[in-house]
Amino acid sequence: MVSLQVDQVTTILDDKELIKEVSFTLREGEVLALVGHNGAGKSTLMKTIMRMLEKRKGTITIQQYDQDEQFLSFKKHLSYLPEEPILLTELTVMQHFQLYAMSYDMDEVLFNQRLDRFVKGFELTTKLQAYPEELSKGMRQKVQTICALLPDVPVLLIDEPFMGLDIYAVDYLLKLVKEKVEQGTSILLTTHQLNQLQTLADRFLLLEHGQVKDEGAIEQFETITRGRFHD
């Protein structure tokens, strides 16, 4: 089953076409790596799927929900881990988690169980009553990561998730992401770390100047990159 369908999407900002007629599909339980040089448009594409940036053309659907026609339902089926944590200065760590649980109508028992597990796993047990500014950069990233992973949604967008995390947190995040995939979640992922691509992704989509330059099985991408490094 197709979870996410992006069809002929164009995003224009300040008269610049940052995304140009991009199309791809993401199937249930599939991990698609969005790859490309700095500035290729990876984050912009994710923000367009979130509708944090308005697309100029094209359609985006999650399952049967169209981004233009049924945005609230569309959004409830989508979760996002941004490149930089976006936390609210006046809410404690625990309040961020509660806000996410409410936004996604999470069952209370499930929320408490999952939160307990994630908070221990990411070593944040003593930080639940802290405000974001009392946290280190890595801790803020962990809070944002937990927020994104709390709800069960069919589509998860993950932008550079490993930057700034210690090796224990990276291992733990990999484990959680693999669990999500086994449960059928589809993931669109960007990372510049080739080893993480190899362990996680099934396919790749190569963006260049906002356009799809190439796509295929992840093994093919490894061959392409090896070829480039040897040039």
Ligand SMILES: Nc1ncnc2c1ncn2[C@@H]1O[C@H](COP(=O)(O)OP(=O)(O)OP(=O)(O)O)[C@@H](O)[C@H]1O
């Ligand atoms: N708010 C904005 N206003 C104008 N241009 C922007 C804005 N955000 C991004 N851009 C431009 O869009 C292009 C794509 O940026 P984007 O952040 O999507 O790249 P990326 O592939 O995610 O790069 P990186 O690998 O460095 O994270 C760049 O040329 C960038 O300068």
